[in-house]
């Protein structure tokens with residue numbers, strides 16, 4: 805079961821992500837990033853690879869694809885905020901680019 809990140813634990817987990825293009829979503833305890841690819845097929849292929857990990861970890865993104873861009877929002881619905889699962893999936897998404 806995920807736990808909501810505390811003020812003490814969120815810094816070390818989120819700071820590296822913030823340095824890599826992720827940002828807090830205004831008004832939500834969530835992180836977001838816009839991924840841009842060469843074309844639609846590259847974007848969709850990346851989504852497919854990310855989806856396999858999301859399903860394996862039972863932790864799913866909120867995402868929107870328009871042509872070569874994918875806007876991703878990560879938060880943990882079960883705890884109504886950010887958990888370590890979000891940081892883990894964000895790291896994996898960055899690694900899959």
Ligand SMILES: C[C@H](O)[C@H](O)[C@H]1CNC2=NC(N)=NC(=O)C2=N1
Nearest residue numbers: 862863864865879880881882883
């Ligand atoms: C029933 C199912 O295991 C839960 O709804 C899982 C599915 N995927 C999830 N994804 C995300 N982002 N947050 C969750 O709390 C979550 N919970």
